[in-house]
Amino acid sequence: MRARKILLVDDSADFRSSVVNMLGRAFSITEAASEAEFRNLFRPYTYDLVILDMRLETGREGLRLLREILAYDELQPVIMVSAYGDTDAVLDSAEAGALMFLHKQEFTPELLARMVEAVLQQAQVRRHLAALQSRLPGGDPLSLSGLNPAVRRAAEQIRRAADDPESIVLVTGERGTGHALVAQAIHNQSRTRATAPLVTAAEFSRTGEDIEKMLFGVAPCGGTPRRKGLFEQANGGVLFLGGMADLAPDLRERIGDTLWKRLLDTCDPPIPLDLQLVTGALPGTTAEIVDSLQRKGTADRLIEIYLPPLRDRREDIPLLAASWLQAFRQNGNTSARVIARDALGLLEAYSWPGNLIELRNTVEYAAIQAMIAGSEELVAEHLPANLWQHSNNEPGAGSWDYRYHVARAEVALVERAIKENQAQNKTQLAKLLGYTDRFAFGRRMRKALVEYEALAAEFPRVAGWFTHKTKVA
Numbered sequence: 001m002r003a004r005k006i007l008l009v010d011d012s013a014d015f016r017s018s019v020v021n022m023l024g025r026a027f028s029i030t031e032a033a034s035e036a037e038f039r040n041l042f043r044p045y046t047y048d049l050v051i052l053d054m055r056l057e058t059g060r061e062g063l064r065l066l067r068e069i070l071a072y073d074e075l076q077p078v079i080m081v082s083a084y085g086d087t088d089a090v091l092d093s094a095e096a097g098a099l100m101f102l103h104k105q106e107f108t109p110e111l112l113a114r115m116v117e118a119v120l121q122q123a124q125v126r127r128h129l130a131a132l133q134s135r136l137p138g139g140d141p142l143s144l145s146g147l148n149p150a151v152r153r154a155a156e157q158i159r160r161a162a163d164d165p166e167s168i169v170l171v172t173g174e175r176g177t178g179h180a181l182v183a184q185a186i187h188n189q190s191r192t193r194a195t196a197p198l199v200t201a202a203e204f205s206r207t208g209e210d211i212e213k214m215l216f217g218v219a220p221c222g223g224t225p226r227r228k229g230l231f232e233q234a235n236g237g238v239l240f241l242g243g244m245a246d247l248a249p250d251l252r253e254r255i256g257d258t259l260w261k262r263l264l265d266t267c268d269p270p271i272p273l274d275l276q277l278v279t280g281a282l283p284g285t286t287a288e289i290v291d292s293l294q295r296k297g298t299a300d301r302l303i304e305i306y307l308p309p310l311r312d313r314r315e316d317i318p319l320l321a322a323s324w325l326q327a328f329r330q331n332g333n334t335s336a337r338v339i340a341r342d343a344l345g346l347l348e349a350y351s352w353p354g355n356l357i358e359l360r361n362t363v364e365y366a367a368i369q370a371m372i373a374g375s376e377e378l379v380a381e382h383l384p385a386n387l388w389q390h391s392n393n394e395p396g397a398g399s400w401d402y403r404y405h406v407a408r409a410e411v412a413l414v415e416r417a418i419k420e421n422q423a424q425n426k427t428q429l430a431k432l433l434g435y436t437d438r439f440a441f442g443r444r445m446r447k448a449l450v451e452y453e454a455l456a457a458e459f460p461r462v463a464g465w466f467t468h469k470t471k472v473a
Contacts, residue, residue, distance in 0.1 A: 003028040004120065005046065009038045009065070010053040010081070015104060019051065022112055035061050044072040049120055052098075054082035054089060063096055070097040077123035079115065087353045087447050091175050094354055094361065099123070100384075111385060118384075122368045125333065143178050143356050144185055146316030150308040157305040158182060161276075162189035166301055168259060168293055169278040172286055173307030176355030179280030182305055183240035186278060193276060196237030199230055202280070212251060216258075216266045231264055231273060240278045245285035252292035259293070283467065284426065284442065309467070310352040310359060311453065317348050317359065324363045325378060334367035335376055342380040346387045353450045362387070407448035408455060414445065415459040426465065442466060 006023065009032045010016050016031050023029060030047070032038040035056055042050075050069060054062040062080060069076050079100045080093040093101045099119050102112065145155055161169045162185070169186065171179045180202050187198040201214075217229030230239060244252065255277075258264065264271040281289055286304075293302055310317070321339055328334045339347075343366065352358055362384060369382040417432055430438035445466040449456045456463040 004048045005030065006116075007032065007038075007042060007047040007050045009050065009056075009062070011056050012053070015053075015081075019112070023116060026113075027116075035065065038065060042069070044076070048077070049116065049123070050076065050078045051116075052078055052080055054080055054093065055084065060092070063092055066093070066096045066098060075123065075126055077119050079119055087450055088443060091354050091357075094357055095175070099361075099365075114385065118365070118369065121372050122365060125368050125371065143181055143320065144307075146313060146319060148308060148313035148316055150306060151313055151316065154182070154305050154307055157303060158185050159189060161278075161303045161305070162186045163191075164301075164303070165190055165192045165276055167276065167303045168301050169276070170286060170289060170293070170302060170304045171278060171280045171307060172283060172304065173280075174283065174309045174355055176357040177307040177309060178356050179242055179307070180240055182280075182307070183238055183278040186276065187238040190238070190276075193237050197234050198238050198240070199234035200240040200242075201230055202240070202242035211247065212254075215251075215255070216264065219266055229264075229266065231258065231275065232266075232271060234275045235264075235271070236274055238276045238278060240280070242280040244279045244289050245281055249288070249292075252288065256292040284465075310355045311450075314348050318344055320356070320359060321347055321363050324360055325367055328364060328367045333364070334371040334378075335374065336367055336370035336378040336382075337376050338378070340377050340379040343378055343383055346380055346383055350387050351450055351453055404452055407452055408458075411445065411448050411455050411459050411462050414465075415462050418461040418465065429465075 004026070005028045007030050008016055008019055010019075011033055013033070016033070020029050020031070027048075030041060032041050052062050052066060052069075054060055056062060062082075066078055066080065069078060074097070078098045079102060080098040081102045081104055082089050083104045090101045099122060100115055102115065107115070144158065145151065161167050169182065171182045173179065180200050183200060184198065187193055213227070213229065215229050215231060217232055218227040230241075241255075244255070247255075258273065259277060262273045264273045277293075279289060279293075290302070318339075321344070325334070325336060325339060329336065347359070347362070354361075363378075365384055366378050366382040370376075370378045373382070375382070414429065414433065417429060426442060427438050430436075430441040433441070435441040445462060449463060449467055456467065
């Protein structure tokens with residue numbers, strides 16, 4: 001039997017040595033200490049698994065390498081590891097395509113071995129089925145429906161936007177809550193645009209390409225043909241842009257002008273433009289987008305839709321999990337018919353920092369584990385270990401977890417600063433508390449509120465500033 005091969009990419013010799021000691025008897029491990037060594041060693045369809053460090057020499061090279069790996073082979077299983085296991089790192093890894101994220105300082109040798117085996121089993125089933133399931137499929141209406149009042153309001157606003165094809169739609173919510181699904185739903189429900197193109201560019205501002213050319217196209221020059229941009233590709237239909245808040249102000253202004261003029265002036269003669277723009281924004285980043293879009297006659301065309309995080313719509317988790325399990329079963333991906341009460345309890349109790357994306361990936365993982373076990377019931381032991389470990393280690397005031405007490409002290413100080421009106425916005429607040437980077441400060445607050453949910457109830461002003469669309473005075 002061929003020895004299963006692992007490519008281990010990490011700049012820490014100590015970590016590579018520990019992994020080899022953990023897995024060396026069961027696997028053939030090839031080591032790479034740098035990006036250059038990785039490029040010399042990696043070939044598609046050569047390794048059963050890649051264990052990839054998020055941070056190599058200078059920054060998040062691991063994410064770039066992950067995207068390159070999956071561009072060659074979208075079914076290549078990758079476990080991302082990092083010593084910096086914040087929520088953004090987990091989300092970035094999941095969205096880029098990693099099947100698992102592990103924090104270097106928190107997993108044991110036993111847990112690593114179990115996770116490697118589980119990921120390899122999952123990858124084997126995927127290859128056997130010869131189809132990679134979309135992580136958040138566009139035709140998934142149940143994700144935008146449920147019992148939660150905020151979700152119901154969002155569904156009503158989606159219908160309103162679909163009935164008004166000239167409207168501009170701003171979708172606000174945490175990453176993973178379904179921004180692109182809103183664009184899909186509006187497109188599908190529209191009487192005038194459903195048969196026209198739907199063009200999506202989620203997180204397009206991170207691609208490193210010339211964003212202006214990507215949006216507006218390139219005029220012919222020196223014999224080279226004209227290249228269509230996203231606006232022209234979506235003409236007549238719906239265009240979804242994610243990450244618009246990350247764009248330079250002048251580029252956001254040009255987008256606003258283009259929508260107002262309804263004319264694409266990259267071409268000669270200019271092309272009349274008829275499309276519906278849907279753009280996604282994280283909480284706290286909407287002001288710049290609204291300022292760019294609400295101008296020159298477009299103000300009355302703006303429809304805002306808020307998507308709540310999954311932790312605020314726990315009543316919908318059983319419906320979502322059951323619907324995804326049924327879809328996996330219909331596709332032949334699992335033998336499980338139902339979700340056991342113990343597993344459902346863990347799903348409902350977890351905080352879900354990755355929202356819908358993380359829940360769907362978790363149900364898929366558990367469904368495959370159930371099939372491997374030959375079970376028609378998805379039970380707690382089929383879920384990833386972090387869910388049941390989370391349920392056994394929820395910190396509180398009596399906890400000895402120093403990270404909880406550090407987070408609580410920091411959040412309490414921020415609450416006091418807001419309460420005493422020492423700051424009027426997040427930039428002033430970050431400066432008052434000694435932060436030079438307000439974005440890093442915001443990530444710390446959101447991470448604390450996600451990891452320790454009781455803090456949001458204890459410090460409502462901080463929760464209002466950092467977890468909702470509008471701040472609480």
